[in-house]
Amino acid sequence: MFNSFAEQVGIKGHLTIHKVVNGQEELLYDEDNVIVSGFGWALSHLYAKLGSDRVTDYQIDRFKLGVSGSQSLQVSTTMDVSGALSESEYLSGDSGLEILTADRWENDVPDTGNIFARIPYTKVTRVDDRTVRYTILIDENSCNDLAEDKNLNEIGLFIKNPKANSTETSVMAAYRSFSNIRKTSDFAIVFRWTISFG
16 A cells, blocks of 8 residues: 655654643654554545545644554554554543544555544644644643553654545654653643655
8 A cells, every 4th residue: 555655755643742841841752753644545545646636635733642652663554653542542631632532544444433633723833835743732631540550652744645535534644652641630732743845
Protein backbone atom coordinates (compact mmCIF):
# COMPACT_ATOMS: atom_id res chain seq x y z
CA MET A 1 0.00 0.00 0.00
CA PHE A 2 2.60 2.54 1.05
CA ASN A 3 5.79 3.74 -0.65
CA SER A 4 8.75 5.97 0.18
CA PHE A 5 7.15 9.08 -1.35
CA ALA A 6 7.50 11.10 1.86
CA GLU A 7 11.23 10.45 1.97
CA GLN A 8 11.62 11.29 -1.72
CA VAL A 9 10.11 14.76 -1.37
CA GLY A 10 11.95 15.51 1.87
CA ILE A 11 9.10 15.84 4.36
CA LYS A 12 10.44 16.21 7.91
CA GLY A 13 8.83 16.48 11.30
CA HIS A 14 9.80 17.70 14.76
CA LEU A 15 7.92 17.33 18.04
CA THR A 16 8.21 19.13 21.35
CA ILE A 17 6.19 18.20 24.42
CA HIS A 18 5.66 20.63 27.30
CA LYS A 19 4.12 20.11 30.72
CA VAL A 20 2.09 23.18 31.72
CA VAL A 21 1.47 24.03 35.39
CA ASN A 22 -0.18 27.37 36.28
CA GLY A 23 0.68 28.73 32.83
CA GLN A 24 4.38 27.84 33.15
CA GLU A 25 5.81 25.43 30.56
CA GLU A 26 8.43 22.77 31.26
CA LEU A 27 10.04 21.07 28.26
CA LEU A 28 9.71 17.28 28.51
CA TYR A 29 10.66 16.21 25.00
CA ASP A 30 12.31 17.72 21.91
CA GLU A 31 13.08 15.35 19.00
CA ASP A 32 12.46 14.67 15.33
CA ASN A 33 9.60 12.33 14.55
CA VAL A 34 8.96 9.72 11.89
CA ILE A 35 7.01 10.79 8.81
CA VAL A 36 5.36 7.52 7.90
CA SER A 37 4.74 6.29 4.39
CA GLY A 38 1.00 6.88 4.75
CA PHE A 39 1.76 10.58 4.23
CA GLY A 40 3.34 9.82 0.86
CA TRP A 41 0.49 7.46 -0.01
CA ALA A 42 -2.08 10.20 0.62
CA LEU A 43 -0.13 12.83 -1.31
CA SER A 44 0.38 10.48 -4.25
CA HIS A 45 -3.42 10.08 -4.38
CA LEU A 46 -3.73 13.87 -4.44
CA TYR A 47 -1.15 14.45 -7.18
CA ALA A 48 -2.33 11.53 -9.35
CA LYS A 49 -6.00 12.51 -8.88
CA LEU A 50 -6.79 9.02 -7.57
CA GLY A 51 -8.47 10.17 -4.37
CA SER A 52 -10.63 13.01 -3.13
CA ASP A 53 -10.97 16.17 -5.22
CA ARG A 54 -11.30 18.27 -2.02
CA VAL A 55 -8.08 19.66 -0.59
CA THR A 56 -9.62 19.62 2.89
CA ASP A 57 -9.65 15.80 2.78
CA TYR A 58 -5.83 15.87 2.70
CA GLN A 59 -5.47 18.05 5.78
CA ILE A 60 -3.98 16.72 9.00
CA ASP A 61 -6.84 17.42 11.35
CA ARG A 62 -6.77 14.63 13.95
CA PHE A 63 -4.49 12.70 16.27
CA LYS A 64 -4.37 9.67 18.51
CA LEU A 65 -2.62 9.18 21.83
CA GLY A 66 -1.50 5.77 22.99
CA VAL A 67 0.02 3.85 25.88
CA SER A 68 2.12 1.17 24.14
CA GLY A 69 4.67 3.25 22.25
CA SER A 70 8.13 1.90 21.53
CA GLN A 71 11.25 2.60 19.51
CA SER A 72 10.36 -0.37 17.29
CA LEU A 73 7.42 1.67 15.93
CA GLN A 74 9.76 4.49 14.85
CA VAL A 75 9.67 3.20 11.25
CA SER A 76 8.00 4.47 8.09
CA THR A 77 5.68 1.44 7.85
CA THR A 78 3.86 2.24 11.11
CA MET A 79 0.14 2.76 10.41
CA ASP A 80 -1.32 3.40 13.87
CA VAL A 81 -0.44 3.98 17.50
CA SER A 82 0.01 0.70 19.32
CA GLY A 83 -2.19 1.23 22.38
CA ALA A 84 -4.80 3.81 21.35
CA LEU A 85 -6.92 5.47 24.03
CA SER A 86 -10.64 4.84 24.18
CA GLU A 87 -13.14 7.70 24.14
CA SER A 88 -13.64 7.48 27.90
CA GLU A 89 -9.87 7.58 28.49
CA TYR A 90 -9.60 10.85 26.55
CA LEU A 91 -12.62 12.44 28.22
CA SER A 92 -12.02 12.54 31.95
CA GLY A 93 -13.92 15.36 33.61
CA ASP A 94 -14.84 18.51 31.67
CA SER A 95 -12.42 17.80 28.82
CA GLY A 96 -11.81 20.35 26.09
CA LEU A 97 -11.07 17.65 23.50
CA GLU A 98 -13.36 16.99 20.55
CA ILE A 99 -13.52 13.24 19.97
CA LEU A 100 -14.62 11.63 16.70
CA THR A 101 -15.08 8.08 15.48
CA ALA A 102 -13.87 7.30 11.97
CA ASP A 103 -12.21 4.55 9.98
CA ARG A 104 -8.50 4.22 9.24
CA TRP A 105 -6.60 2.83 6.26
CA GLU A 106 -4.64 -0.34 7.08
CA ASN A 107 -3.01 -2.08 4.10
CA ASP A 108 -5.51 -0.44 1.72
CA VAL A 109 -8.47 -1.76 3.74
CA PRO A 110 -10.59 0.39 6.11
CA ASP A 111 -10.19 -0.47 9.80
CA THR A 112 -13.50 0.60 11.32
CA GLY A 113 -14.41 2.38 14.54
CA ASN A 114 -11.20 4.24 15.38
CA ILE A 115 -11.28 6.95 18.06
CA PHE A 116 -9.48 10.21 17.20
CA ALA A 117 -9.21 13.64 18.81
CA ARG A 118 -9.57 16.62 16.50
CA ILE A 119 -6.92 19.30 16.02
CA PRO A 120 -8.83 22.61 15.93
CA TYR A 121 -8.22 24.67 12.80
CA THR A 122 -7.17 27.57 15.03
CA LYS A 123 -4.28 25.42 16.29
CA VAL A 124 -2.76 24.90 12.83
CA THR A 125 -0.20 27.62 12.08
CA ARG A 126 1.72 28.34 8.90
CA VAL A 127 5.27 29.09 10.08
CA ASP A 128 6.66 29.85 6.61
CA ASP A 129 6.15 28.79 2.99
CA ARG A 130 7.24 25.22 3.73
CA THR A 131 6.41 24.67 7.39
CA VAL A 132 3.19 24.05 9.33
CA ARG A 133 2.88 23.70 13.11
CA TYR A 134 0.12 21.71 14.84
CA THR A 135 -0.49 22.63 18.49
CA ILE A 136 -2.29 19.94 20.48
CA LEU A 137 -3.48 20.80 23.98
CA ILE A 138 -4.31 18.03 26.43
CA ASP A 139 -5.89 20.13 29.14
CA GLU A 140 -6.00 19.45 32.88
CA ASN A 141 -9.35 17.65 32.51
CA SER A 142 -8.29 15.22 29.75
CA CYS A 143 -6.64 11.78 29.81
CA ASN A 144 -6.65 11.45 33.60
CA ASP A 145 -8.60 8.22 34.03
CA LEU A 146 -6.03 5.75 32.72
CA ALA A 147 -5.46 2.47 34.53
CA GLU A 148 -2.47 2.33 36.89
CA ASP A 149 -0.38 0.41 34.34
CA LYS A 150 -1.07 2.88 31.50
CA ASN A 151 1.00 5.98 30.75
CA LEU A 152 0.89 8.23 27.69
CA ASN A 153 3.93 7.41 25.55
CA GLU A 154 3.00 7.73 21.85
CA ILE A 155 1.18 10.05 19.48
CA GLY A 156 0.21 9.93 15.83
CA LEU A 157 -1.03 12.55 13.36
CA PHE A 158 -3.64 11.55 10.77
CA ILE A 159 -4.81 12.88 7.40
CA LYS A 160 -8.58 13.33 7.29
CA ASN A 161 -10.04 11.35 4.35
CA PRO A 162 -7.79 11.12 1.26
CA LYS A 163 -10.08 8.81 -0.72
CA ALA A 164 -13.26 10.78 0.12
CA ASN A 165 -14.97 7.72 1.61
CA SER A 166 -18.54 8.25 2.77
CA THR A 167 -17.33 7.28 6.23
CA GLU A 168 -14.19 9.34 6.85
CA THR A 169 -11.20 7.01 6.52
CA SER A 170 -7.96 8.51 7.75
CA VAL A 171 -4.34 7.55 7.22
CA MET A 172 -1.42 8.10 9.58
CA ALA A 173 0.99 10.85 8.52
CA ALA A 174 3.52 10.94 11.40
CA TYR A 175 4.36 9.02 14.56
CA ARG A 176 6.44 9.47 17.70
CA SER A 177 6.96 7.47 20.88
CA PHE A 178 8.21 9.26 23.99
CA SER A 179 9.00 8.61 27.64
CA ASN A 180 6.05 7.72 29.87
CA ILE A 181 3.87 10.60 31.06
CA ARG A 182 1.47 9.87 33.90
CA LYS A 183 -1.25 12.44 33.17
CA THR A 184 -3.13 13.98 36.12
CA SER A 185 -5.46 16.94 36.64
CA ASP A 186 -2.52 18.90 38.10
CA PHE A 187 -1.15 19.83 34.69
CA ALA A 188 -1.81 20.16 30.96
CA ILE A 189 0.37 18.88 28.13
CA VAL A 190 1.11 20.77 24.91
CA PHE A 191 2.40 18.95 21.85
CA ARG A 192 3.89 21.22 19.18
CA TRP A 193 4.40 19.24 16.00
CA THR A 194 6.14 20.93 13.08
CA ILE A 195 6.02 19.45 9.56
CA SER A 196 8.38 20.86 6.92
CA PHE A 197 8.25 20.19 3.17
CA GLY A 198 11.39 20.03 1.04
